[in-house]
Amino acid sequence: MPGILYLVPNMLGTHDGSTNDPLAAVIPTEVKALTARLGYFIAENPKTTRAYLKLVSQSVPLARTIQEIRISELNVNTSADALPALLEPLLAGQDGGLISEAGVPAVADPGANLVRLAHTKGITVRPLVGPSSLLLAVMASGLNGQSFAFNGYLPTDAAQRLKRIKTLEDRSRSEKQTQLFIETPYRNGALLEAMASGCNPATLICIATDLSLASEAIKTQPAAKWKSELAAGKTPDFHKKPTVFLFLAA
Structure with missing residues (x-):
């Protein structure tokens, strides 16, 4: 049975460091908890995704170390031919998260084509609440x-x-x-x-x-x-x- 593709929200910009949990005002606790348990991400920018996961870990422990989490890249330069490989872990039964550089994925974001492909392959898509x-x-x-x-x-x-x-x-x-x-x-x-x-x-x-x-x-x-x-x-x-x-x- 395929895994679930979660559409993971991100912050809309960098925080000012004035709070211990900069995500508290924009990302629900349940969303942070779900994000923390994922071991595979498809990201517009792997570097900023790792930085985001570090912020998540300030309030919810990650199920794996950041080094153990697999992050594949999907951006405006990713060809359509490369999309099926990004979904292989999900087709093998692993849950994964699609995360944008900022805000919610697949809206004004290159992830929309991957979401469409996930539907054609019978992968469940779950959008998570976050800032748009x-x-x-x-x-x-x-x-x-x-x-x-x-x-x-x-x-x-x-x-x-x-x-x-x-x-x-x-x-x-x-x-x-x-x-x-x-x-x-x-x-x-x-x-x-x-x-x-x-x-x-x-x-x-x-x-x-x-x-x-x-x-x-x-x-x-x-x-x-x-x-x-x-x-x-x-x-x-x-x-x-x-x-x-x-x-x-x-």
């Missing part, structure tokens, strides 16, 4: 939480990015749907400027940075207000920080 930056951003934005769409990354070319923003703003307006994006953190400023200048002045824009961390900052206001603040040099403190961008057209 996308859902936290929707919750805190004040925008429409009944209908929203995640659009991943927008084009890096300025003209193509503006065209995409206009298209999604039209969709947001016609469907009353919140639109979500993420960006490579060093390009956060360029994306906000494009949204502030390209959107209708009344369109509501939310910037949600460092969610669940001590440095968390969330702000929603019309595009016109963002544009005037940027013109005055009042840029959010979000350079090189993980940020979710949202807007709802007026």
Whole structure:
């Protein structure tokens, strides 16, 4: 009988060291206990996964030493041909955990294809409770939480990015749907400027940075207000920080 593929949540960023259990506020005790007993992980980054397991061990002893835990790598460069081998331990009866670099796996994450393959092979998939930056951003934005769409990354070319923003703003307006994006953190400023200048002045824009961390900052206001603040040099403190961008057209 195949093992179970657990979708293991991770923190959304590094902790500040101010608490003995930095996971306490974001990862349930039961999830930490289940994670601690696994001996096989499929990880976006093995190094940060080992660091995460060390944090887990501060409150729940690991069933094996970190050196004994097997960690296979799955990232954006992993080919489809390599996926079956990652599931071989589970097909042999061992439980395993899929873990992302941050947040929950298989959402804006290369693990989705592995989860799909697990289903085709009859492997039970169990998602575990943990922080999702996308859902936290929707919750805190004040925008429409009944209908929203995640659009991943927008084009890096300025003209193509503006065209995409206009298209999604039209969709947001016609469907009353919140639109979500993420960006490579060093390009956060360029994306906000494009949204502030390209959107209708009344369109509501939310910037949600460092969610669940001590440095968390969330702000929603019309595009016109963002544009005037940027013109005055009042840029959010979000350079090189993980940020979710949202807007709802007026």
